[in-house]
Amino acid sequence: MPRFSLFYLQGPHKVGVQIKLDSERSNYLCRVLRLNVGDEINIFDGTGALFAAAIRNANPRGTEVEITAAEPPCDNRAYSLTLAIGLIKGSAMDRALQQATELGAKRIQLVQTDRSNVPLKSDRMSTKMTHWARVISASCEQCGQLYLPELIEPQPLAGILENVDNGIVFSPAGEPFPNQLAPLDRTLFIGPEGGWSDQELALFQQHQTSSYQLGKSILRAETMPAVALGLIQQAQGWL
Numbered sequence: 351m352p353r354f355s356l357f358y359l360q361g362p363h364k365v366g367v368q369i370k371l372d373s374e375r376s377n378y379l380c381r382v383l384r385l386n387v388g389d390e391i392n393i394f395d396g397t398g399a400l401f402a403a404a405i406r407n408a409n410p411r412g413t414e415v416e417i418t419a420a421e422p423p424c425d426n427r428a429y430s431l432t433l434a435i436g437l438i439k440g441s442a443m444d445r446a447l448q449q450a451t452e453l454g455a456k457r458i459q460l461v462q463t464d465r466s467n468v469p470l471k472s473d474r475m476s477t478k479m480t481h482w483a484r485v486i487s488a489s490c491e492q493c494g495q496l497y498l499p500e501l502i503e504p505q506p507l508a509g510i511l512e513n514v515d516n517g518i519v520f521s522p523a524g525e526p527f528p529n530q531l532a533p534l535d536r537t538l539f540i541g542p543e544g545g546w547s548d549q550e551l552a553l554f555q556q557h558q559t560s561s562y563q564l565g566k567s568i569l570r571a572e573t574m575p576a577v578a579l580g581l582i583q584q585a586q587g588w589l
Contacts, residue, residue, distance in 0.1 A: 355383060356494060358487040361395030368406060368416045369393075376413035379405070391415065394490070396498030398423030425497070429533045429586060430456035433575055434510055436542035437461070437468035442572035444485045446540075449576035450499070451489040454583060457500040458486070459537075461507055465544035470504060479503060507539075507550055517559040520578060521551065522568075524561035531585040538582065540574045 359369065371379070379385045386408045393401040393415075400421040407414040433455040435446060450458055462470060468478075483501055490498055511517065519539040539559070541550070554561065569577060 355379075355385070355391040356491050357391060357393050358396060358491055358498065359393050361397065361399070363393065363395055363399070363401050363417050363420070365401075365417050365420055368414055369403070371413045371415065373411050377410045379413050380408050380410040390418070393417070394496045394498075396487070396490070396496075398425050398496045400496055423496075427456075430535050431579060431582060432457045432459055432535075432537040433540065433579065434459040434461050434514075434537055435540045435575060436463040436571065437466040437504060438542050438571045439468055442543075442570070443468075443482070446572045446575045447482055447485050448489040450579060451486050451495060452493045453576060453579040454495075455499050455575075455579060456497065457502060459502045459510060460504040461510060461539070462504040463507060463542050464547035464550055466542045467544075475504070508553055510537075511553055511557045511559070514557070514559075517554070517557065518578075518582065519546070519554050519559050519561050520564060520574065521546070521554075521561045522563055524563040527562040527564070527581055528585060531582065533586045536582060536586075538575070538578050540571060540578065543571045 357375065359371075363369070379391070385391070385405055387405050389405050389408075391403050391405070393403050395401075401417050402419040403415040404418050405413060406416050431454060433450045435450070435458065437443070437460060438446065447458060479501065486499055486501060490496070514537045516534050516536040517539060518536055539554070546554075564577070
């Protein structure tokens, strides 16, 4: 089933069921893609399943589609990668999440770090979580990723480290990154713009987190997830 016009719609979905799309998605289909009755799109539910859907009513305010075929999930990934990333401000966080999704992160754990400068007021954080979830689903649509990464609300670093095996952190004092790594489930830790504090670096040492360096390069917090996940994927053989 070719992945032309791939859209995320929360499931479950069944063949023969009709779905009414929201106005934003309907407008995009009708006025941007110029699709009409009888045209097909592909839908994914974030769990690996792929569905074909035919447009039955082309309305920019409320298009209706019918599920016509389904391919079940087929998760043959030998390992999973978790990105644990410190909160960073504005569109930089969006770009970090987009790139992490494209490079195969299975879950994204947000970290409240000592140097994070993003407020954690409950109402504002709820809005941000909704926005970031949409950024992730849009990135899946763009790159054809059928598995929607799990987005986990911010937690302190100490608590996350208590439940992590095979952690990786990048630090100027770390070892050179290896050419090969065993294909294991791993958690990659990326700090905020100001980097990790001395207390946080001590926590990594306490939990025996593997520490690597990128030579003399110091990258932006929004760039590091793509570089680090790419390195890990290459060293582990890609998914």
